[in-house]
């Protein structure tokens with residue numbers, strides 16, 4: 001049997017002090033328009049149960065990393081242990097532990113039981129990279145969203161989208177995000193792969209989505225036209241930003 005410490009794989013995370021500087025730095029670099037044409041799309045991150053099969057024309061076919069909330073692992077309707085969506089890629093799972101995280105308590109009582117399917121999957125596919133995000137990373141992101149607005153945001157964790165964007169800013173020199181900031185194609189549709197309408201999916205109810213999106217838009221170096229036509233924002237990776245200024 002695994003102990004709590006052995007099950008958790010901690011991903012590197014940034015400090016909020018550094019982020020504050022980064023936001024400023026990004027705003028400076030936007031003025032000078034230094035655009036770095038790196039090998040674009042070395043990695044593609046997808047979210048929760050979003051498929052590419054059947055939607056390739058719009059979303060491409062490559063998947064490198066899938067970031068999932070704990071419901072994807074815990075709810076049998078997602079077929080986590082058998083679905084090809086979760087095979088042959090890097091997986092990152094998260095669960096909204098309480099703000100004042102006690103890892104042992106969380107392990108005993110996560111919001112949705114992600115640890116049991118995690119352990120089973122690790123045993124079945126020991127070679128597959130599969131991480132659980134440290135909850136303090138999630139709440140640090142929440143603190144950053146809160147510290148960038150005068151409003152009191154809801155005390156719920158940021159969305160998988162926001163978590164994934166910041167995670168990729170850790171790994172990549174440049175991050176492109178599509179339709180997180182809605183383009184002129186904006187609709188009430190929640191997900192491109194489901195016929196389910198609810199404007200809260202775009203602007204938030206449980207997650208502080210509106211505030212996450214304003215922050216991402218503020219950091220973006222993409223043109224207004226890119227946002228309007230493609231819903232595309234461009235973000236520099238943290239390695240491209242000098243935090244020490």
Ligand SMILES: *[C@@H]1O[C@H](CO)[C@@H](O)[C@H](O)[C@H]1NC(C)=O
Pocket residue numbers: 077078079083
């Ligand atoms: C899960 O598996 C069942 C049984 O094979 C199938 O009917 C269902 O469509 C699958 N659901 C998903 C989301 O893959």
